[in-house]
Amino acid sequence: MRIILYLGKGGVGKTTTAAASAIRCADLGYRTLVVSTDIAHSLADSLDVPLRAQPVEVAPNLYAQEINVVEEVREHWGEMQGYVGNILRRQGMSKAVA
Structure with a gap:
């Protein structure tokens, strides 16, 4: 198991980078979970799917969740x-x- 964290100031592309990395890992066959704790909840926008506090399968090998x-x-x-x-x-x- 690997954990990758994207940290930094607001507006620098953390969510976009995390979503793109998660999609790539899933495409390579890795079972992947991408989690956002940002109150803006923009991960759902990046993945173009509704998300909730529990993981949701958004593509093969790719799960996502937004935590409040x-x-x-x-x-x-x-x-x-x-x-x-x-x-x-x-x-x-x-x-x-x-």
Whole structure:
């Protein structure tokens, strides 16, 4: 398994590059998942298919999804808070601070 991340300022072509790379990998026979966490949700536009939070098969070997980060944080905030709190407590931070 390989994970490729496209990072950078807005408007530099991350989504376009990620979509093109994913299509190429799928064309080469690799089972590929391309994921966007951008609130603009432009991956669906790049692939010209509707996407949702769960992976959708958009072509042979190619799956795509758009994650709503704000919604996911709201839904899982308690779990995240507990996880980070446990890490901080293991490092010696008091429960009140962690």
